[in-house]
Amino acid sequence: MDFARTKKSPFDIKSEFSYNAYLSNGSLFLGLKKPNCIAWVETPDHEYHDHVIEARLRLDSLGGYAAAGVMFRIADESSYYLALVSSKGYFRVDVVKDSSPRCLIAWTEVSGFDGTNINLKIITYGTYLTFVVNDNWVGETSDDSINSGQLGFVLASYEGGETGTPANEYTCKAMLDFLSVDPQTKTIENNYKKWNDDSNINAENRLRLAETFAVMGDASKALNQINKAWKRRDETISSVTHNYTEVRTRKELLLAARMSFQLEQYREAEEFIDAFMEQWTDSVEGREALTEKIKILNELDKFEELKEFTLKYYDIINRDIGFYTLLARCYWEMKEYENSAGAWQKAFEMNKENGVYAVNAANALELAGKNAEALELFLEAGRLFLKHDNKGELEAMMPKLAVLGKKNWEARVLAGKWAFSIEDYDCCVQEFTDANKLRCAIRPRPKADPAHFYLWGLVLNLKGKNSEALRMLERAVKLAPDYGLFRFKLTEIKLINGISHPNLAEELKLALEHIDDDMKTDMAAHAGNLLFNAGDKKNAAWFFNKAEKQ
Secondary structure, three states: OOOOOHHHOOOOOOOEOOEEEEEEOOEEEEEEOOOOEEEEEEOOOOOEOOEEEEEEEEEEOOOOEEEEEEEEEEEEOOEEEEEEEEOOOEEEEEEEEOOEEEEEEEEEEOOOOOOOEEEEEEEEEOOEEEEEEOOEEEEEEEOOOOOOEEEEEEEEEEEOOOOOEOOEOOOEEEEEEEEEEEOOHHHHHHHHHHOOOHHHOOHHHHHHHHHHHHHOOOHHHHHHHHHHHHHHHHHHHHOOOOOOOOOOOHHHHHHHHHHHHHOOOHHHHHHHHHHHHHHHOOOOOHHHHHHHHHHHHHHOOOHHHHHHHHHHHOOOOOOOHHHHHHHHHHHHHOOOHHHHHHHHHHHHHHOOOOHHHHHHHHHHHHHOOOHHHHHHHHHHHHHHHHHOOOHHHHHHHHHHHHHHOOOOHHHHHHHHHHHHHOOOHHHHHHHHHHHHHHHHOOOOOOOOOHHHHHHHHHHHHHOOOHHHHHHHHHHHHHHOOOOHHHHHHHHHHHHHOOOOOOOHHHHHHHHHHOOOHHHHHHHHHHHHHHHHHOOOHHHHHHHHHHHHHO
16 A cells, blocks of 8 residues: 555545544554544545455554554444554454454563564454464454454554643654555465464464463463464474473463363363472462362362362462362361361351351351351351341251250341241241240340340331330330430330320430431431321421431
């Protein structure tokens, strides 16, 4: 493509408020006037399906962070492919389909790049896309989102440099010095063959791409690049030496093991980890490898081996929550329930909000014959499930609680709270009654749970037993005088039932002081309505004003 004269250029060259584009000294110039934007010029009269694109560009980030490259298969402004090389020496590929972007190759380091001069080759062959930068293969992928379209010269700014001065109106700029497109089948096939031949591809470049795919969460593509890199390296070394042994670095083996594990190829993952541990167990990555080995043995159901392994390396293994949950399962499968409980308790100590860990520990303790300890953990888990409104987990543990906690007042209170949450009010009253009898029979008598009497009072109120309900609510307020909801509900029931007292308005004001700010507006308005209906219009007005000010 000849950029010497405007009439000979296939690009639609024009400038807009955010960028300038024009021909200059045999090049196509593109400059952005503001940071954090992207602009391109395209070839409106030329469309291609498969092709080999070669472009020579010069990028000037002007002290900021920018990238330049080529757009291809541009169907319209909302659908295209985009290949960029950044001023920091990284390459990436994206596809945008119907305005929805998707990364095909995330930022991947380009070796030997000076940050300015870019020779970019793009080979499209059906769904296969291959990319070469400065005569070095940098990536490959496959995608069928768009099969044909126009070309574009693109510039992107991520961080601006020194802008706003008369001498420099741009945040970044780029020059396209040369662009060729060859759609001939023979040319495409020859280039595809050349740049898919391992002998022309540096193994380190494949490993960089593997790391990129791993970060992107594409384990299959990552492992494919690792295997191709190893094959290329093996061929190179075997061609110059008779005494050849495979060369696998610890970083590569660890990455291959992780990718195999993600693909559920556990035996292959184990082989990679074992190869790592033959040489580098004491290395910086050693702890990571040991953790991976534990995960693999767990998936392969090698529980006896897992136990021996953890005991052997216990002092250097990274003992996080995942380690203890895997160890707990190992002991459980081996019917070593007390040890399993200990591992689950370690996990629970590390995350005191996860009641499932406590339940698992309690189940193991029950099987170990330690019912009292099991009950304590069931109770702790139950309180967490109530706190987080986790009704499913609470329901699942209720049969165990009913058996182990039949003579435990705290267990009966928890059962009553559960019954209240599912609106089984008869069961709720029975559990609360039995819980109170059990508590009162203990010497010295344990401190009561204020919520026990509060919910008991609510249920009795629903059943029309107002005097008993008020007695329970008064007990709750006495136990927790600074908990505003208890005091508010007690006063509300008194007002609704026509109990008049000059201090009721003051009780509502005191309750409001101890209610969370996000509830105060609604509660103040509700208090106003209660007092208004009770004929206390003066105090009702005070609460209405309070609600408006909130």
